[in-house]
Amino acid sequence: MMDKAWVPARGPGLPWAAGEYELLRDQVRRFVEEEIKPRADRWEEDGFIPRPILRRMGELGFFGIRYPAEYGGAEMDATASTIFAEELGRSTYGGVAIATLVHTDMASVHVFHDGTKAQRARWMPGIISGEVITAVAITEPDAGSDVKAISTRARREGDSYILDGTKLYITNGVHADLYCVAAKTDPSAGSHGITMFLVEKGTPGLSVARQLDKHGWRSSDTAELVFDGCRIPAENVLGAEGLGFYSIMRNFQNERLVLAGMAIGAAEAAIDMTLAWVKARRAFGGVLWDMQAIRERLAMLSAKVEAGRQFLYATAWRMAADEDCLREVSMVKAVCGELVNEVMYTCLQFHGAMGLMRESPIERMARDARVLSIGGGATEVMLDVVASMS
Incomplete structure (x- = not known):
């Protein structure tokens, strides 16, 4: 899978250059490899993420990506949030990703966008540091x-x-x-x-x-x-x-964007994992990768995921530029939520019996992916929004 997402050049209202986005990606990816993957199986059993991990994410600046420097934030944009969501999705632990993204992009946004100056001053520093989870x-x-x-x-x-x-x-x-x-x-x-x-x-x-x-x-x-x-x-x-309904509707757009990012990251990880599996799994005198049907199906899934990824980042750029992109956000949420389930179905299939075993990451990933076509606006709701604007 490609590591480089399509990101715009620096421009008016968009102060972050592509290299700066990739620095964020590298930092999040290192954190996932060093802090999440070695421990997250235990969190799956416990049913929650320990507070020290959340505070560490705050210390690294992950909880303040979109928020002002006066509260401890980095003042980045929707493209940066999408990168964050994609890399959390690539972790293969959907529960970790969603718990984090609810805090950063679905709950705390209400405090920032609608809170009074006093409410922001009281809560935003703790939200960004990880001392206050929302x-x-x-x-x-x-x-x-x-x-x-x-x-x-x-x-x-x-x-x-x-x-x-x-x-x-x-x-x-x-x-x-x-x-x-x-x-x-x-x-x-x-x-x-x-x-x-x-x-x-x-x-x-x-x-x-x-x-x-x-x-x-x-x-x-x-x-x-x-x-x-x-x-x-x-x-x-x-x-x-x-005015709460309008606040909810406005924040839904950001929620749906990062859910799509999470879905794309999970799909990428599943394909990478399955490629490694089929190239090693021996069958019929060779390996599964020798079978043309398997190679072609994985190639098509890779193409679909890359297309979805480009659509995702083009939409994130539009949101970062303050363009009206309700139609595109609804589309990308529907497309990515359905696509990640298609990917998981096929990748589990190619793992054979191992794909059904709890010891196999693809089994967990397939379960985690199912809600991505439901949560934050079911596919049918998203498509109805698109149809109403056509």
């Missing part, structure tokens, strides 16, 4: 991609809000320090009645009902959260009351 709580038992259908309520009482409701499938939900929570402040106002709130771990009325047992992404903790008379100060509103 989660975003939107999904509910009866509301996923249809955000307007959430039923969690927030009612004003004096200088506080009282939250009541249940959130489900919340990544980092067990161990997060800070939750960005969507609730309805005006149920009669539809999308105009949703507000985002900051809720700290340990707030009375907030409880982790259970840690969920998942098919894949097992090294990330995922929770059901219950808000039962959870009282938070009015100053914990994120943005203006009633």
Whole structure:
């Protein structure tokens, strides 16, 4: 697989040159090889990533890629976030990748984009250093991609809000320090009645009902959260009351981009792994690589992944340049989410019986990949967005 992604030259509004992006890629790749791969099997068993690892990622600057220097960030852009996501995907541990990307690109973005100056000053330094881990709580038992259908309520009482409701499938939900929570402040106002709130771990009325047992992404903790008379100060509103839906929709674009990056990285790693396997696995007097059908299928998958990768980085560049790319982000999320599953299916097939064994990385990777066509906006939702803009 190619190591060099398509990245733009330095230009107006895009201060980072290609070499600087690749320095980031090299740093993340070294961290994956030295710190993640030797330990992540244990994290798969434990169901979470140890805090020292997360703090180390903060120390290395990975949690501040897109954030201002005043908080400890690097002030890079969507292309840099995509590189980060791709290299985490290449780690072969989808749970590690998603736990990290939820913090960097799906939850903390709400604090930065919608937080007041005081909220940013309080939380952003810890978010970037890895001392404060974040989660975003939107999904509910009866509301996923249809955000307007959430039923969690927030009612004003004096200088506080009282939250009541249940959130489900919340990544980092067990161990997060800070939750960005969507609730309805005006149920009669539809999308105009949703507000985002900051809720700290340990707030009375907030409880982790259970840690969920998942098919894949097992090294990330995922929770059901219950808000039962959870009282938070009015100053914990994120943005203006009633504008939460628009905050969620805006941040979905970044979420979908990095999920696509994660998918491409995982697909690349699976193909590399399978090439090594078929070139070594003896069968019928030779090795599997001698079989034309296997060579051609892997070649086609490599071509598809490289095409998806180029589309991904072209879209990231457009986002970095502040262009409207809702259509392209929706396309790339759909394409990459489906493609990674096609890749995993074929790569597991070519591993034969070994592909079904828990000791084989491809078995874990195939399980982890399945959610990439679901989470962050199912393929069908993405394609409907594209169709509505055609």
